[in-house]
Amino acid sequence: MELKGKVVVAQGGGPTAVINQSLVGVALEARKFLQVSRVYGAVHGLTGILEEDFYDLTQETKHNLEQVAKTPSSALLSTRYKPDEKYCREIFKVLKAHDARYFFYIGGNDSSAAVSIINNEAKKSDYEFRAIHIPKTIDNDLVLNDHTPGYGSAARFVAQAFMGANLDNRALPGVYIGVVMGRHAGFLVGASAIAQKYPDDGPHLIYFPEKPFNRKKFLKEVKQVYDKYGRCVVAVSEGIQDDKGVPIATKLCKCIEKDAYGNVQLSSSGSLGDVLASYVRENLPIKRVRSDTFGYLQRSFLGCVSDIDQYEAREVGEKAVQYAIWHNRDGSIAIERTGFYSVDYKLVNLEDIGGKTRLMPDEFINSEANNVTDAFKFYVRPLLGSGLHTPHRIRAPKPGKLLRNGS
C-alpha cells in the first residue's frame, strides 16, 4: 500500500548556515523512491505553495544540489508570514491539486505549528498525506531536541568571534561588549565560553536571557574583572531582560519592531551594545569601551560552519523522508544525544514542539548568572565541529631590566 504522489519541501523562518543540507537531504532521499513522482521545492516557504511557485527539484542535478547544500541561508528562500487556519486551508488546496502526498517543512517551532495545521486539514478531508517538520534554529530553542541543526555553526561563529575579540582586547586593553542573537534562550551567547582557552581569556562575563539582568550587578562585575586583568570582555544576549521580564533592548531603544509572530525584533539595531558601553564609560574610570552587535553575520557568514552541524542537518532531512515514506508517519524530527559524541533521531508529535521554547537549564549557567558551567562546555563543544582554530600565545621568558632595576 504505497502512497504515490509528489513531495513538497519548503524552508521557513530565519536562515541558518546548514538549512540547505536538510533541503538537499530531503530532495536526494525522496528522489530514490519510485512512488515519488516529483520533488517540488516551494519558493519563499508557505507563500510559494499558495502561489504555486515551485522548483522541480527532480530536475536539478545532484552535483548542483551538493553545492547548494554547502551554501548558507535558505536556497528556496524563506518567509516570516504567520499562517492562520484559513491560509492553511488554501495551502492544503494547492497541495491536493498538485497531488502532493508528502510535505516537509524545515523551520523553527513556529513552522512546526504550521505543519500541524496543514496536516489537520488533510485529516479532516480524508486526504492521505504525510507531513513532517524538520528542525532548524540558531537559537537552539526547540523542546525535545538535544540541539537543533543550525545551532552548531552559529555557535562556532560566536566562539571564533570571541576568540578574536578576546585577542584584540588583550592587545589593546579596555572593555569589549559583544551582543549575540537569542531572543529567549542563551545557548548561542553561552557558546562564547569556548573562547576561554587560557585562564585569563574572555569572555569574562556572559549574560543570558534566562537570568534577570541588573545594571548595577553588571557594572560591579565589569569592575571586578577590569581590576583583576586590566581588561574585560563581555558576551551579552540580545534578549537579556530585567527582573520583570522586560527586554533591556526594548527599555532602551525607541524603535521596536515585531514580526508576524509577535516576536520582538531585537537584531536590527546596535543600540543595546552602544547603551551598555556608554553605561560602563559613564560609571567606571575606563576610557576604552567598545561594543559590537554580531547581527546577521552569525547566521549566514559564508565559510564558518560546523561539520557536525552539516552532517546532522543532512541527516534530519533524510530521516524525515524515511519516516514519511517507509514508516508512513507524521511528526517532527528530533535529535537525541547518545554518547560523546554520537546522536540518533526520533520522531516526536508536532503538537509537542509548536509554540514551546526551550531555555538553558540551570546546570548550564553558573551561580552568579554571569558565565557558563563546565557542563555546558561539555554539552556544546562537540556541536562546533572539527578543525576549530584556537589561539596561541608567546610564552618565552622575560629578560631582566637594565635601567629600571626590576621595577
Add this chain to the structure above:
Amino acid sequence: MELKGKVVVAQGGGPTAVINQSLVGVALEARKFLQVSRVYGAVHGLTGILEEDFYDLTQETKHNLEQVAKTPSSALLSTRYKPDEKYCREIFKVLKAHDARYFFYIGGNDSSAAVSIINNEAKKSDYEFRAIHIPKTIDNDLVLNDHTPGYGSAARFVAQAFMGANLDNRALPGVYIGVVMGRHAGFLVGASAIAQKYPDDGPHLIYFPEKPFNRKKFLKEVKQVYDKYGRCVVAVSEGIQDDKGVPIATKLCKCIEKDAYGNVQLSSSGSLGDVLASYVRENLPIKRVRSDTFGYLQRSFLGCVSDIDQYEAREVGEKAVQYAIWHNRDGSIAIERTGFYSVDYKLVNLEDIGGKTRLMPDEFINSEANNVTDAFKFYVRPLLGSGLHTPHRIRAPKPGKLLRNGS
C-alpha cells in the same frame, strides 16, 4: 664589518589577522644570524621598550612561534600611544642600554613615523643602528605599497560577510546595510563587491569615504535597486563624508572619541548603520530594513584568513631582517605587484610613508560613486587568497501552475 647586537621587534596600532606572521618572520629569520645575540619582543609596542618589558624570543620554540604566527591579533600586544621626540629619546636610551642594533616595528603609517624619529636619535648620537618599518593595516592605506599585509584577510572577511548577508537578504527580502571599517580609504568596503557572483547579487550599492555621501542620492539609489530586485544590500564605509569632508558618523553620533593620533574613533558604535536604516525606513515604503556594523570582527575573527596574506605578511618580516642585516639599510618594506598574481618587495624611505594616506584611485570606483569597477575586482581578488567559498543557487525549472493559470 658585521653589526653585532640584539634585535628588538614590536607591534603597533590595530591588530590584523596576519600581523603575527610578520613577527614570526622577523624572529625566525633573525635567529639565523650569528651576529644577533638575542631577539627581543617588546610588549605593548613602544611602551614595552620604555618599560624594558620584553620577551626573549630567542628562547621561544620554533613550534610555538609557528602556532602564534597563525593566531590573529598582536601576540606582543599593542599600543595606540603616539610618541613625541622626548619619548623616542627615552626609547632610544633603552635600546642602547640593551645593545639593540636592529629595530623592527610592525604597524601602519603612524608607526613608520615613530621608527623614523627613533632612527634619527640613533644617527644624532652616532650609534650604529638599523631600523625598519614593516607594513600592516587592514585599511590598505599605506602609500608606495600595492597593498599591505592584513588587508587581504580583512577583505576576505568582508567579502564572505556580504556573501552571507546577500543570501540572507535574498531569502527574507528587504534593505540590508552593512557598515565596514575604513576611516579614509574605501579598499575594505570595496572588497564587498566580491560577493556579487550572480547578476542580481548584492551588495548592490557601495559607498566610499573618497566620494561625497549625499543622503538624497543614497535614498534614490536604494529605491532604484529595490524597485528592480525587491531587495537591496548596501555596503557603507564607516568613513563616508559629506561634500565638506565631515564624516557622516560624526554628524549623527553624539559621543565621538579621538585616539592619540587625532583619528576619530568610528568603530565603537552601531549608530551610523542605525541612522541610515532609520532614514530608509522613514522615507521609503519598505518595512524590513536592517543594519549591521561589522566592528572588530573584521580584523581579528579567528579562522577567516587569506593564505596569500599570511604568506606575504611572513615575507615582509623576513625581508626586513634581510635588508637590515645583509644590506645594512633602514627604511620601510613595501609590496610591489609584479604579475597576476605575483609580488616582490622593496625598501622605501621611512619619510615617504609616515603621515601619508593612500586612497582608492578613481579607476577603482564607478562613475556613479556607488560601486567598484572591474579593475578593482581584478586588483583585489588575488589578495583574498585561495579556497574562497562561493554561494550556489537552485536553478531547476519551475513547473506550471494548476490553480492560478500562470498568473
